[in-house]
Amino acid sequence: MASGESGPHAPPSPTVHTLERQFEDFRHQLDDSGSLRERIRSVALEIESVTRIMQSSLLLIHQSRPIPEVLEKAKGQIIVLKELYSKLAEIIREFPGQYYRFHGDWRSETQTVVSLLAFIHWLETESLLLHSEAEEKLGLNPSEFGLDIEEYLIGICFMSNDLPRYVVNQVTAGDYDCPRKVLKFLTDLHAAFRMLNLRNDFLRKKFDGMKYDLRKVEEVYYDVKIRGLATNENARGEQGDEQ
């Protein structure tokens, strides 16, 4: 071997060639997953922008605008969400078995989507939007691109956080039966959550927050009851139902 080759910077040995080939492969793979991530992020940003529009519409509910009118605008966006989730599913379909590899990239947007759909559903039916109903509304096919249970549950907690404000503003506007209805819903929901053995994580923390929503709504219900506003309103509320 010539003396020039004895230093640490001798020309690459055969091993190095393999090493270079391996890193060349890695570069392609990392670039591919990088550009995949960009495609996913771009759809996730579109989802976020749709949820902002829906939130703006739904804010009017706190100003006592008629529910159907408010909901119509927000519900008009569900079809757009459906298309965006279909895009996401299409992207992930190219990478079988890697849903959970990238799932952090649309997680928080999906939690917001669930909270909005569940709020709309509650305003319409006074019942909880079920997990399967949420998947159906978003056109998700659970066998290939479903709604992760934890994201669903976190979204439901987010919806719960909005209910005290809704109750306060409804009472202000003269709807004294609202606290009773929301309290019934939240009580059932809280009891259902308590059945779950939650790990010590983000979901558990969000669920722990739900008891403050419950307490706040209880206090409003107490306020209307103690003032004798609830009873009359019950009658009124029922008449309202019959209309």
Next chain:
Amino acid sequence: MASGESGPHAPPSPTVHTLERQFEDFRHQLDDSGSLRERIRSVALEIESVTRIMQSSLLLIHQSRPIPEVLEKAKGQIIVLKELYSKLAEIIREFPGQYYRFHGDWRSETQTVVSLLAFIHWLETESLLLHSEAEEKLGLNPSEFGLDIEEYLIGICFMSNDLPRYVVNQVTAGDYDCPRKVLKFLTDLHAAFRMLNLRNDFLRKKFDGMKYDLRKVEEVYYDVKIRGLATNENARGEQGDEQ
């Protein structure tokens, strides 16, 4: 409607039954994934305990014990690792397409495993343990339970962090050719990593640290060169290359 039913604590309505059924399902699913997680964690803990045994054995390398003797003990554990990864693969096989859902639970242990295997491999061959070689040593089948590229690369960075100390102790023990060999290896490795477009994350941070390893080894090589100690060793190194 009976008065008892108008309060928020009325007996559950049909809707609630569905809600309860859904949460009953969730409870089973969360319990299942919780116990799955425990099974995974228990294997991961065993892997961690094996890597601690290997680390203890390899520490003797810094005390200039003969390499073959030191390696024999450490290499004896590879078969145990192989069994543990086979257990992990078996568990994950029950949950197709969810490798990345749980992969955080064995991530850091696997990075350590890679760093140890790569260090052993370098001591034996003075070349980089390739990704495919690492998978082979651990008996991994890439199509169902492979070695994530990022974990492999982080493990290689960890190995690089051990090299300056090794070089220092080898020179102390009179092996003046070691700096040249390690420097050649690290220079090639560093150049190969630079080909990758790393995102601004943990891997990038680890790679940024590699340049300090490189600099430290350069300084040791400088020390032996300036004292004229390297010359004879170069000859020995060349003989080694010719074998």
Next chain:
Amino acid sequence: MASGESGPHAPPSPTVHTLERQFEDFRHQLDDSGSLRERIRSVALEIESVTRIMQSSLLLIHQSRPIPEVLEKAKGQIIVLKELYSKLAEIIREFPGQYYRFHGDWRSETQTVVSLLAFIHWLETESLLLHSEAEEKLGLNPSEFGLDIEEYLIGICFMSNDLPRYVVNQVTAGDYDCPRKVLKFLTDLHAAFRMLNLRNDFLRKKFDGMKYDLRKVEEVYYDVKIRGLATNENARGEQGDEQ
């Protein structure tokens, strides 16, 4: 080459002279911008001290002192602010195109100024102090030394943070129409902010806080409504509107 010149501490070569001349220039420039900065900071400190006087005066509003009396004292300082901003503009005029180079040095003081002017304006008119009105009050000439939009918006958020406390104290003092008026103002303001695509920065964080102000005011409005206190006040409020 003489031996004396071969050491690292040989007399300076011609190159060094140029190097020294360059650093001599830098020293002058850095000293100049340093003393400029001191001049700016000294004016900014005067502005801060004026805002402290105004804040002290405005605090009396929470003790139900008559609004005109409270405002008179605070408004007396606006002429001082005007002079100080004129000083700032004069200093910056010497450094054309460098407004944004130094603008961090009076930023937070200006945010406070905006929040105070906007609160005074609201107390007088129940409407938002517009950006152009703020510039006019401060005697700013937008073409040479304007009010940065982001500072204006942050100042408005700061003012919003003061409103819940004001509402609480007004109700305590028997002004039951105040919550309705503030709620109307905050609802419109919040909706207007939502039109903006805020980047993920300080302004966005401040705006996110505004929804807590809104919620708090809604709760006070709820309290007066549920106690039947708001009704008469509504009439008073309308009379006020008709003036």
Next chain:
Amino acid sequence: MASGESGPHAPPSPTVHTLERQFEDFRHQLDDSGSLRERIRSVALEIESVTRIMQSSLLLIHQSRPIPEVLEKAKGQIIVLKELYSKLAEIIREFPGQYYRFHGDWRSETQTVVSLLAFIHWLETESLLLHSEAEEKLGLNPSEFGLDIEEYLIGICFMSNDLPRYVVNQVTAGDYDCPRKVLKFLTDLHAAFRMLNLRNDFLRKKFDGMKYDLRKVEEVYYDVKIRGLATNENARGEQGDEQ
């Protein structure tokens, strides 16, 4: 006024219309400056990618490759940098007087550019790249888009950080005169920086680090001197120059 208008959610008053118009204006302005920022960031990313290429080329200097060969590759990128800075200047030309508003968006990239140009310049001339020379190489017109003095100075500090490693590797490769030359340069540079009254900021911190570079190079110079390598090497070095 009709009773429906007395609530906080009455239809918008004329004031609100102006408020909405103002926020509409703001939205346009914030969107404009947002998209401007994206254009700037995209050029800055291209600059960063060019500096990475240059760094990769210059790394070979530590492996004792012939300087002219190494520099040729790196210098080939300067023309690309020139084009990119011309693009930046063109963008900023649309926003007179706002250089410093956006200047944070290309700051760190420019510091790296200066450090690379100054290192190349030193390898070629053993003298400091002056501020005016850096502007010239980058085709900057100081009257409209110059090189901020602080960025220049920070870039020079970054270059200084690379010198100890260069000296170590040069001595390893047998160039025993390198420490003397680098020490002379760093001593002069350090003395020149000491003339400046630096504020207590990033630049001052970077400059404080320069004394460690100086100390390290002094130690290498001491090593070669005490072993009698410097004197002989000086002679040898000169012969080398004559080749």
